[in-house]
Amino acid sequence: MTTEHRDPEDIGPEAEAALERYFSAGRAHPPALSPEMLARLTAEAQGQARAHGRARRPARAGLAGLIAALGGWPALAGLATTAVAGFWIGLAPPDLLAPSVEALWSGDSELALYLAPAQGLEALDTLDGEG
Amino acid sequence: MALDNMGEDSDDALIARVSAGDTRAAQALTLRLAPRVYAHATRLLGDAAEAEDVTQEALLKLWRIAPDWQPGRAQASTWLYRVTANLCIDRLRRRRPAALDEAPEPQDATPPVTERLTEAARARALDQALAALPERQRQAVVLKHLEGLPTERVAEIMDIGPRAAESLIARGKRALTARLAGLRKELGYDD
Structure with missing residues (x-):
């Protein structure tokens, strides 16, 4: 013999349908926020958003501020060109560098002290004479 | 934008x-x-x-x-x-603790005996009946049948398993059915 098992929590199809009419009415008439309250909540949300925006800004202003302090993007480009040129001269110094500078560069600082800066020009004369 | x-x-x-x-x-x-x-x-x-x-x-x-x-x-x-x-x-x-499961008394004036429930009145009656439910049953029924969420999300929100959520919803609906039947008699509605 089989017995029909019915869930004791089951309210049956008629009661389900009746209850659904109430739920449907409840969904159609939800408790509504007053326009004043909604406006207050919106203003509060916007205030919080602005505060978040302000909290973020200093990080960006730091980089922008540094670039501005250096004279803006054109100055930054000039600075980069100078740096590259300096690096290149360091790697491959020009042949006609004054001997005093060359001595200093090669680490012979004692010799550099005795060579007058103008001596480089004399060296040029010597070269010309040899040529 | x-x-x-x-x-x-x-x-x-x-x-x-x-x-x-x-x-x-x-x-x-x-x-x-x-x-x-x-x-x-x-x-x-x-x-x-x-x-x-x-x-x-x-x-x-x-x-x-x-x-x-x-x-x-x-x-x-x-x-x-x-x-x-x-x-x-x-x-x-x-x-106050005693107020938790107490049903609030109906606040509206009793409508005419022959008045059928309008949609708005039905929604008010539902709110009154919901207020009489234990808080977890009320929460589960509201999420499922008024917010229209699937049982899995009801369970997620309530931090319980789906079967426990189903049980809360079913018990809540049973209690609501009984309470609404009582309210209909009490208020003189005929449906």
């Missing part, structure tokens, strides 16, 4: 914009979420003024965590339903 154009933006996307300082996103998200939070709080508390306070508190929590919000980790609405319910339960527990 017009607010209408934000209708398709996900809650996650709007939260990210709020945390970047976008006030229009804050407005759009408030218009989207606040009515739902308020309706849920009113149904759980049965008190409009308290529900307004809870709505304000719940949304403020959302704005405060906006910069740390992790997209895709949880739905904003799920998180808000949970926060709202917790705030409501705290308030319900602060009320």
